[in-house]
Amino acid sequence: MRNIFLVIRREYMVRVKKRSFLIMTLLAPLLFVGFYAIVIWVAVGSVDTKTVxxxxxxxxxxxxxxxxESMKFIYLESSIDSAKAGFRRSEANALVFIPxxxxxxPKSLRIYSAKNVSMDMKSEIEKVIEKEIEDIKLSEAGITHKILEDSRVNVSSETISLSEEGEKTSSSGAATVIGGICAFLIYMSVFIYGTQVMRGITEEKTSRIVEVIISSVKPFHLMLGKIIGVALVGLTQFVLWILLTASLTSAASAVMSSKMPKDPAQMAQEMQKVQNGMPNQGMPGGNVENPVAEVLGAVNSLNIPLIIGCFLFYYLGGYLLYSALFGAVGAAVDNDADTQQFMLPITLPIIFSFVFAQFVLRDPDGTLAFWTSIIPFTSPIIMMVRIPFGVPAWEIALSMVLLVLGFMGTTWLAARIYRVGILMYGKKVSYKELAKWIFYK
Structure with missing residues (x-):
């Protein structure tokens, strides 16, 4: 065990001290928060007013x-030829001709401009004319626009989970988003950190450093130490990303809130503008619920401690299962180019898991969802998609036990290949040769 801890410490410290690790750990949250800050700034920032x-x-x-705020309209009293001539001399952005x-x-509407008209401008102009023509035709038929609007009803349902603990509000939207994010993080981490194990072993084998290490450490201990060391590096990076992202998001929120109007009347006016631009949500009187409160309520309806605990378990379990196989591939070949022939059988289950996740989101309790969340090669991704929707405890326990057994099996298999391949040089390895290595005594 002492040798394993020494290898873990070495793998962890070597990677954590790398400049690339520090740069990516600091840069990823900055890029994430910066991207959304730019999007929000563009969305709420000042917009150039167009003259029409x-x-x-x-x-x-x-x-x-x-x-x-985006458009200002000027009505003309002249012929179309005079209007065109005046438009060329003016600084207006568009000329709307209604015959x-x-x-x-209705298709005889014409919009003239010196450059191409934006889709937003075109859509807003057409929407005003369509609504007015619709009102005119309804009036001719004896139907007012108010009657038509009153007849339109948007139905909004509230989902409630019934369990032994009683009734509890649930949110399928929040479950879908959280499950998809967790599955994507595990999918990416398996690829990123699993290939790090493979390349690290290949580099040591190529440089012959491993020959010195093997003289004092058993091959199995070396492989296991590398796998766990890189896993700890990944966890460290995830934790730092979460902390830095949360800190930067809080700082950005504080800056954005300072830019918001402090006067309650002004804030109410701004909210009214937003509501006027939104469709009726089916609320009494056409009121729109607070979207922030709605999001917080949706998140609070989920079992966050269970999701976080299962995410950590399936992240580690999925990584350990696949990284053992990546490590075996790294030990079997002499360079990165030769790894491609052995990568396909390992990566296909990961890719299939991500593809199956799209169907599991539609039916989280179906047959496909059950079996793919039980099989160890697909369970880390699929089970994290299902857990926010609610999964029986026995299914989670069975999936976890099988994942642990799967990790032990792949580790044993990888160790059999690793102990022979780590000192094998200058020989092209085939699947038949790997099968022989597994059964060598």
Missing amino acids: QVLDESRLFTGKFKDS KDIIKK
Whole structure:
């Protein structure tokens, strides 16, 4: 055991002290928070106001186009030829021409501009005209627009879990997002840190350093120490990412909140603008719930301690299972180019797991979901997709036991290959040769 701890310490310290580890640990949260900060800044930042000239020959849309922060409308009283000539001399961004027969020929609308018109501008102009034409036709049929709006109802349901503990509000949306994020993190970590084990072993074998190490450490102890050492590096990086991201997000939120209006009346006015631009959510009086409170409520409806505990277990279990196989491949070959022929059987179950996860999200209690969350090669990803939706305790326990047994099996298999391949040089290895190594005494 002492030798294993020495190898773990060496693998951990060598990788943690690398400049690339420090850069990626610090840079990833900055890039993550910076990306969303830029998106939010662009979304809520100042928008250039576009000037739009409107020539309405039908006289039906006068005053229907309302000025906003993004667009300002100017109504013209002239012929289309004069309007075109004046538009070329003006600094307006677009000229909207509405002909007299717009009701009979709605496709006769014309928008002139010096450059291409943006989709937002085109959509907003068309939306105003469509709504007004719809009101006119409804009025002619004896139906007011208010009657039509009152007849439209958006149904919004609340999901509630019934269990022995009683009723508990649940959120399928939050479960889908959390399950997908956890599965993706495990999927990426298995690839990233598993290949680190493989390349580390290949480099030591190529440089002949391993010959010195093997003289004092058993091959199995060396392989196990490398696997656990890299796993600890991954956990360290994950923890630092979480802490740094949380700190940066809090700082960014504080900065953004300082930019928000402090006057309650002004804040209410801003919220009213947002609500006016949103569809009726089916709430009494058309009120819109607080989205922040809705998100927090959705997250609180999940069993967060269980999700975090299972994530750590399946992250370690999935990594240990696959990294043992990656380590065996690294010991069997002499360079990175030769690893490709042995990588496919290892990576296919990981890729299939990520593909199956898309179907499991649709039916988390189906037959496919059950069996793929039990089989050790797919359970780390699939079970993390299912857990936020609620999984019976016996299924989680069975999956965990089988994953531990799977790790022990792959470790034994990898050790049999590792003990022979680590000192094998200059020979092209085939699957038949690997099978012989497994049964060597």
